Amino acid sequence: MKNYWQIFKKGIVAENPIFVLALSLCPALAVTSSATTALTMGLSVMFVISMNNIVVSLTRKVVNPKVRVPVYITSIATIVTVVQLVLQAYAPDLYDALGIYLALIVVFAIILARAESFASKNKVVPSFFDGFGMGSGFCVALVIIGIIRELLGAGSIFGVKILGDWYNAPLIMILPAGGFILIGYLVAAWKILTTHMEKKQAERGEA
Amino acid sequence: MEYLTLFLGAVVVNNFVLTKFLGLCIFFGVSKNLSASVGMGMAVTAVMVMSSALAWLVYHFILFPFGLTFMTTAVFVLLIASFVQLLEMVIKKHAPALYNMWGIYLLLIATNCIVLSVPLLNIESNYGFLLSLVNAVGSGLGFALAIILMASCREKLRLADVPKSLEGIGIAFILAGMLALAFLGFSGMI
Numbered sequence: 578m579k580n581y582w583q584i585f586k587k588g589i590v591a592e593n594p595i596f597v598l599a600l601s602l603c604p605a606l607a608v609t610s611s612a613t614t615a616l617t618m619g620l621s622v623m624f625v626i627s628m629n630n631i632v633v634s635l636t637r638k639v640v641n642p643k644v645r646v647p648v649y650i651t652s653i654a655t656i657v658t659v660v661q662l663v664l665q666a667y668a669p670d671l672y673d674a675l676g677i678y679l680a681l682i683v684v685f686a687i688i689l690a691r692a693e694s695f696a697s698k699n700k701v702v703p704s705f706f707d708g709f710g711m712g713s714g715f716c717v718a719l720v721i722i723g724i725i726r727e728l729l730g731a732g733s734i735f736g737v738k739i740l741g742d743w744y745n746a747p748l749i750m751i752l753p754a755g756g757f758i759l760i761g762y763l764v765a766a767w768k769i770l771t772t773h774m775e776k777k778q779a780e781r782g783e784a
Numbered sequence: 785m786e787y788l789t790l791f792l793g794a795v796v797v798n799n800f801v802l803t804k805f806l807g808l809c810i811f812f813g814v815s816k817n818l819s820a821s822v823g824m825g826m827a828v829t830a831v832m833v834m835s836s837a838l839a840w841l842v843y844h845f846i847l848f849p850f851g852l853t854f855m856t857t858a859v860f861v862l863l864i865a866s867f868v869q870l871l872e873m874v875i876k877k878h879a880p881a882l883y884n885m886w887g888i889y890l891l892l893i894a895t896n897c898i899v900l901s902v903p904l905l906n907i908e909s910n911y912g913f914l915l916s917l918v919n920a921v922g923s924g925l926g927f928a929l930a931i932i933l934m935a936s937c938r939e940k941l942r943l944a945d946v947p948k949s950l951e952g953i954g955i956a957f958i959l960a961g962m963l964a965l966a967f968l969g970f971s972g973m974i
Contacts, residue, residue: 599953602808603897650865654858662854677904680857681897686809753803754964761957765949 581706588710590774594687595718595760596767601685605719606756607678612735614674615723619716621664621679623709625656626688630708632656633696649692650683657682687711725759726750787918794922797971800898801930802964807898811931812956814889821935825928827889829921831871832902835864836920839903840913860903868894898927933963 592598595605604622609615632652640648661679664672672679682688691711696704724734730750732740749755800806807828814824839860847853872890876883893899902923906916937959946955 599812600809602812603805606805606808647862647865650861651858654861658854658858661857677901677908680904681806681901683857683861684897684900749965752964752968753805754961754968756805757957757961757964761950761954761961764954764957765947768949768954 581703584703584706585710585713588707588712589714589717591771592711593714593718593767594711595715596764597771598687598690599764600690601687601715602760603681604678604685605722605760606753608675609719609723609726609756610730610751611727612720612723614671615719616716616735617664617668617671618675618678619712619719621660621675622682622685622688623712623716625653625660625682626691626712626715627705627708628656629653629688629692630696630704631701633692634699634701634704637697645693645697646689649689653688653692654683687715722756722760722763725763726756730755787915790915791918791922794919795926795929796967799926799930799967800901800923801927802960802967804901806901807896807927810892810896810898811927811934811960812953814892815931815934815938815956818932818935818939820889821931822928823885824889824892825924825931828893828896828898828927829924831864831868831890831893832899832924832927833917833920834871835867835899836903836906836916837913838867839863840906840916843903843907856904856907860900864899864903865894868899898923930963934960937963 588594594600595602601622604618608618629649629652633649636648657680660682661672664675664679691708695707699707728734728739730746730748732738732744732746747755750759794800798804801808801811810824810828815821842859842863843853843856847856847859852859868890872883875890902920903916906919911919934956938956941955941959950958
C-alpha cells in the first residue's frame with residue numbers, strides 16, 4: 578500500500594506535470610480563466626490518463642512495440658471521445674466553455690508520456706495509481722491557477738463573489754498575458770517549495 | 785478581401801500561441817535557439833497546411849456523409865499522425881538534405897495540439913476548402929513568428945542575471961507573457 582502512495586504522491590509534488598515537467602501547458606492557460614472550467618478540465622484529464630494507463634498496461638504484452646504509439650493514440654482518442662460525449666450530454670455549458678481544448682486532450686504529451694514510460698512496463702494496479710497521481714497533480718495545478726486568475730481577474734471563485742464592489746479587477750489576469758506571467762511565478766514558487774522539501778528530507782535522512 | 789482578413793487575423797490578431805495557447809510544448813521546448821526555431825516554424829506551417837487539406841477532404845467526403853462526425857477527433861489524430869510519419873519517410877528517401885535540416889522536428893509535430901487544432905477549428909467554423917488553407921497558412925506563419933521572436937529574446941536572455949528560482953522555464957513564461965501583451969496591441973486591428 579505504501580508503494581502505491583509513493584507512486585501517487587510523486588505525480589502531485591515532485592513530478593507535477595505542469596509546474597515541474599512543463600508538459601501539456603496549452604490547457605493550463607487556455608481553460609484557467611475561471612476555476613470551474615479548470616476543475617472540469619482537470620477531472621477529464623485525470624479520468625483519461627488513469628483509464629488509458631489501465632488499457633495500456635493490460636495490453637502491454639499483446640502490442641508489438643513497433644506499433645505501440647498508434648495503439649496508444651487510438652486508445653486515448655477513444656477515451657476522450659467518451660468524455661466528450663458524456664459532457665455534451667450532461668453538461669452542455671461546460672462543454673461549450675471548454676470548446677476545442679477538450680478534443681485536444683488526445684494529444685496531451687503527459688498522457689502519452691505516462692503510457693510510454695510507466696504503464697507499458699508495469700502491472701495494472703501501479704499503472705492506475707501512476708495515472709491517478711499524475712492526473713491529480715495536473716488537476717491540482719489547474720485549479721490553483723484557475724482560482725488565482727478568477728479571484729484576481731473577476732473577484733470571485735467558482736463563480737461566487739468573494740471580493741466586494743470596491744475591488745477593481747485588473748483585466749490582465751483574464752487575458753492570456755496574465756496567465757503566462759502568473760504561471761512563470763508559480764513555477765518559480767514550486768521550485769522553491771520542492772528544493773525546500775528535498776533539503777528537509779535530506780536532513781531527516783542524515784539524522 | 786475575406787481571405788486577407790482571415791490571413792492577417794490568423795497571423796497576428798488571433799495568434800495561436802499567444803492568444804489561444806496552442807502549441808506551447810514546442811513553443812517552449814524548441815525556442816532555446818534561433819536556427820532550430822526557424823526550422824520548427826517552417827515545418828509546422830508545411831505540416832499544418834497539408835494536414836488541413838487532408839482533414840477537410842476526409843471530413844466532407846467521408847465523415848459527414850456517413851454520419852460519423854462523432855469520430856472526428858479520433859480520425860483526425862490518427863490521420864495527422866500517420867500522415868506526418870509518411871511525410872517523414874518520403875522526405876528521408878527523396879530529399880535527404882531537407883531531412884537532415886528539418887527531419888527531427890517532424891516527429892515532434894506528429895501529435896501536437898497546434899497541428900490538430902487548425903483542422904478542427906476549420907471544420908467548426910465551416911470554412912470552405914480554400915479558406916481552410918488560408919487559415920492554415922496564416923496560423924502556421926503566426927506560430928513561426930511567435931517562436932522566432934521568442935527564440936531571439938531567449939538568446940539574449942542567456943546573458944542576463946536571472947534569479948535562481950526563475951531560471952529556465954519560469955522566466956520563459958514571463959517572457960511569453962510580455963510578448964502576449966505586445967500582441968494585444970493588434971487586437972483592435974480587424
